[in-house]
Structures are given as structure tokens and as C-alpha cells.
Amino acid sequence: MNAIAGVVQGQEATFPRAEYDGRVARTRAAMEKAGIDVMVVTGPENIYYLTGQQTPGYYTFQCLLLPVDGDPVFIIRQLEYFNFIANTYQSDARIYQDGQSPMKLLAEVIRERGYATRRIGVDKNGWFLSPAAYEALCSQLGTVHDAAGIVESQRAIKSPLEVEKIARAATYVDAGMRAGLASVRAGASENDMVAAMMGSAIAAGSEYVGMEPLVSSGPRSGVPHGTWRRRMMAAGDPAFLEMAACHDRYHAALMRSAWIGTPLPEAVDMMKVCQDALAASLDAIRPGVTCQEPHRVCQRIIDAAGYTDSFRKRLGYSIGISFAPDWGEGAILSLNEGETTELRPGMTFHLPPALRLYGRFTVGVSESIVVTETGCRVLGTIDRALHAVAA
């Protein structure tokens, strides 16, 4: 162990060193298969997966330069260097100061190490590598190849240590969702609901999540992907609650619905369809089945009930490591039509079937799950009813 100015190497690392060594070895094998000699890893999730490095400051440039052979090196802003020491077992880093060009430094390191003539890859689908930075890299080094999916394909199947983190996160989600449901009442605001949800999840143990809770009430809940904006709840209102929590940046998520007073008959009917669709989808999950199969099971139930127009989205998406602005790993794996990847033990998903009458209300119910040897294990413990609150 090194200690740099009082910060001990790996003092905040999430996993033992061997976990990272295995990940790097498998990623290198995948790079060789894809014909990439050196990868410039820029996505904060992929960086965290391979090294343990995490910082809220990923709005400044950082990257892992990973060759198929030889030592990896990290490029990082000076302010973030101590974080890197604390979070990782890797001491080899090159530092730039504010005002210096990180792309120039990266190109220098690539040349110094003799990588300039080799096949260099970046994740072209990723965020946090701006077009300007990408063009600067290409102008210094010539063609840069697409390495999208190489790290992601490793991340899709979670190790037992990773599943443990997601299961822990699910207990924080349960705490937050219980507090959120308990806060729904006439005279409380959407903000009171979210303060209860986030406050409880964080007090239970959660870190910061990749995306805000999706929480709304009354007719506002009938607008997809809206979230809280201080509306006061009243008798007769629906409330829509969806949130994630995380442990060591591994996420679990959950969606539930509540109603103040007697729910509209359509809402009761739509909720029943969501509950049935979720239950049937969960029954369809087991190793060897393709990702689109549970989606089709869900879609069939929704179609049969006449709500085809209200459900034009995927059944679910992979969950795991996330940094803002998303809490899911939908770019890695979706439960959707056309997705023919086979389910395997250790894959983890959030399945949120929801139905809405636009501008009026949304109802929905979800679970976070892990695929097991024989089916799947549901990680949350909150009952799936439409939660009725006295008006």
C-alpha cells in the first residue's frame, strides 16, 4: 500500500483487488477479440467497474488508458487525484491542472507508451467524451476505433459480490418507498413525499443515485417522466412514486401507485393489468429465455386488456452501476421486442410496467430482480397493491 500525502491507496475501495483484476482480465480478452489494442475508457460507469474510481466531478475529463498488455494508466484532473488514490488500487496516473488540455496530455501519454501506432478504441456511444474531445483525439492520432459494448458486455452479468450490493440497495429503496407511501395525504405536497422518500433511503444507507425520483400527483402524474414541483395533494388524487437507491453505486429501483380516497374504476382496472403483467413477466424469467420473451408476455396481457396505446415502451432494463443522468443500464440490456440476448444467472433488471391516461393519471408497479439458476429472485418487499389512502 502506498500513502500519498496522508491518503492511503485503496482506503475507500469498494471491492478487494482480485475483483478488479478479474474484470480487467476479462475486458482485455474481449478487446483482443474485437481487435482493439488500447482502450480509452471514458464512461464513469465503465471506469468505476474497472478501477473503483468514483467522483462527483466526472464533468471534468478523466479516462483509463487500458492496453491489452502492460500497465494501465489513468488521466485525471489534479483536484480528483486524491479521490483516485483513495478509491483504487492503481497508483499510475497522469495529472493535468485546471487550464491545461487533458486531450493533449492523453495524446502525449499514448505516444510515450508507443500506443500511437496501435489500434486505439473509445466508446463512441458514451457520454462525457464531447465531439470536440473526440475530434482532438482523432486529429492527434488518426483513426480511433469504436469500442462500444466491450466493457458493457462484462457488466451485464453481476458477480455474487455485485448482487449483494444491489440487494442492499433494494433495502434502502424499501425504506424510502415505505416512507413515501406513508406521506401521501391531502394537504401534503409532492415535495413532502420526495423529502420522505429520499430522506429515508439516504438515512437507511443510500448514496446519491443516477436519477431523481419520478414522483408526481393528480393530473401531473398523467405526464410521463415529469417529477415533483411543489403541487399540494388533495382528496381524489392519484400519486405516482418511482425511485432508486444505491450502495457503493450499485442501484435498485421500485415503482408504486397510491390514491387518496376511492380510486377511479379505470385506475383500478389499469393497476390490475399492470400487476398481472408484472407477475406473468416475472414467471417468464429464467436462464436461456431471450430478453424479449418476458416483454412479450407483458405486452400480450396489456394488449388483451385493450391498453396497447398506453404501453409503447420496453418492459424493463438492466440495473447495476450508474452515475447521473440515468439510474438504469438500459444501454447495456433491455427487456424489449427484438432483444435476443439470452437471460443468464446474475443478470439484474428493473421491470416497471405502467399505464396512463395522458394528462389524467398514471398507475404502475415494478420490481428489481436478479436472474437465478432456476428463475428469478425479487429483491424488494413492498406489496404491489394500489395503496389506498383515506381522503
Place this chain on the structure above:
Amino acid sequence: MNAIAGVVQGQEATFPRAEYDGRVARTRAAMEKAGIDVMVVTGPENIYYLTGQQTPGYYTFQCLLLPVDGDPVFIIRQLEYFNFIANTYQSDARIYQDGQSPMKLLAEVIRERGYATRRIGVDKNGWFLSPAAYEALCSQLGTVHDAAGIVESQRAIKSPLEVEKIARAATYVDAGMRAGLASVRAGASENDMVAAMMGSAIAAGSEYVGMEPLVSSGPRSGVPHGTWRRRMMAAGDPAFLEMAACHDRYHAALMRSAWIGTPLPEAVDMMKVCQDALAASLDAIRPGVTCQEPHRVCQRIIDAAGYTDSFRKRLGYSIGISFAPDWGEGAILSLNEGETTELRPGMTFHLPPALRLYGRFTVGVSESIVVTETGCRVLGTIDRALHAVAA
């Protein structure tokens, strides 16, 4: 007003229509000056500034296609369309379904409208336009020009309506920071502190912020940009608290320090330097002074006290509209050496001088301010002492 499937145009809009019309007109004038005929606006902050559109779902592609003449059009995922109607006064949108290519749709719209032969610009420094999307655009349309800074330069000076939002956000920050400081005690965890900070700020009125609170305790506080991870606080511990809150996506931020028991003499000394540097910097802010001047004032005080090595960063950064992963507008304007832009009334900044002994502790103190006709107005109301907590 149009109503689309029960969602009324502009029902959730932040400002009156005239505010957006003025912004678009000024942006078009800046585009003409820069020789850009059509701008593909992809940054969520810039999109929000020009249209009012906001969604947590900006991890899927969205853009505003803004010509210097003629009607703008929005490109958006189907699920986000109703959000767009609710948040904006603009009904002209083109929708893609999950599984379809948004870049293909964008190129089609550009061709249909006859823009393909005109000078098209994108913000090449922005996030959320991946290298793959950028390359797809170039391969369909040829050269795409750099339009970085065109919208940002409009955003740097806030209108009275915008200042009002930031001042409101500052009251939420005050509520969160007061609760956070009150939660510091031996036997409480870092998570308890953050649950108090975020819970109180959200209950007071805040929406979701662009970046998590930066909160740590004990020796963890000596690692820059770390944040809470369940550590229990004990007698003798420092606590470092920095957070933002927002109203209608306009942010204010604040940093404070606390100590359980008698603070180390070095900490008291370092805090005094931070307080003096902040006060002197604030005194140096007035219209006509360049951005680097308050930074130099701060740096001189820190250098004179012998802490040059502990302060290698800018004094502050612009604040305003933010979406994750940052709560600041540092890419627009910084208070830093070499920044020669003149301060003007309506500019808003967060100034967080902090000093640290790496691996041991950090202390710091900050204010969010707006530049006025004669100086600056401090938006927060929390005293700047090193908050002493009984051990």
C-alpha cells in the same frame, strides 16, 4: 393554447412566453454574428433556456433545431413528447419511437426543411451528443460547425425573473444547510447529515439538483470531491458540508464547515483564511471588474497565509440552470486567473474557497451571489463561522 390528449400546451412552463421569445431572438442574433444558419441544440441546459423543456429522460436523444429564420422544431422520443407539450409553448415536434434512429430522423427533418445546404452548428463541447451521433450527423450532412458558447453567452447574464428563481433556491439551501449543521454530532452518520440536508431542502421547495451534496466527515473530509458513505461521526471530527438546491432548475449553492469538540488550531487558522479570502473577494465584485480580479484577491490572501499548495483551483463559477452531472455553470464563466470577461449586473456566482490537509481534513466557506449595479448581493443567510458542536 393547444391541448394534446389532455395535456395543455405550456401548463408547466417556467416563464411567460415573452421571456423565451426574447431569448430565442438574442440567440439568433448571436448565431448570425457567428455565421451559423441552423443550430442543433443538444445540451439539456441550453434546451431548457430556449424552450422550457425539461425531463429527467435526457439520457435519450433530444434536440432543438433552431434556424436563424423560420420556425424551430424539436426532435424527441415518444415517451417525452407530453412533457415537451406541458413544459413549452412550442408545438412543432418530430417524434421517434424506441428502436428508431433519432439521428436519421434529425437528418430527414434538416433535408425536408432545406437546411442541408446551410451552415449547421452544434455545441462541440457539450455532453449528450455522443461521438457516434456526431459522426452520424457529419456523414449525412458533411461539415458540421462548432456553435459552442452561442447559447451559453446569453445564459451568463440573468434576467430579473431568473435572479428571483436563484434567490428562491438560496432559501432552500439555507433550510438544508441549517438542518445539516444541526445534525452534526458524535454517533450520527454522514448519511444522517445528508438525509437532513436534502430532506429539508426538498421539503422547503427544492427540485432535484445537478450534483449531489459534497459531504464528508473525519479524515474522509481531507479527500477532495469525496462524498458521504455511511461513516459514523465521533468526538474530534471535522464535518464538511456543501450542497445546492434549485427552483425551476435554477441553482444556488453553499459550503460550511463544522467540528465536533475543539477544532485543531490549524483548522481554526485555515478557516480564518477562508473567511477573510471570501469577504475580500466579495468586496472586489462589481460591474466592470474582470472575472480574474476577485480570484486574485482570494489567492493573495491564501498565499500570504502560506497555503498556496492547498489552493490550486478557481475561486468560483457561474451558477444558474443545471442538469446533472454538475450544479454549476463553470463551463460558461469562472472566477479564475486568465478570465478577462468583465463582471456585469445579473451575473450569478458561487464562491467556495476551501483549504485542506490531504487525508486529514478540509475547511471552507462560501456564498452564492448576484452582481448588482454597485457590487454584489449575497443570497444566503447562514453565518460563516466554523460551527462548533459539543463533543
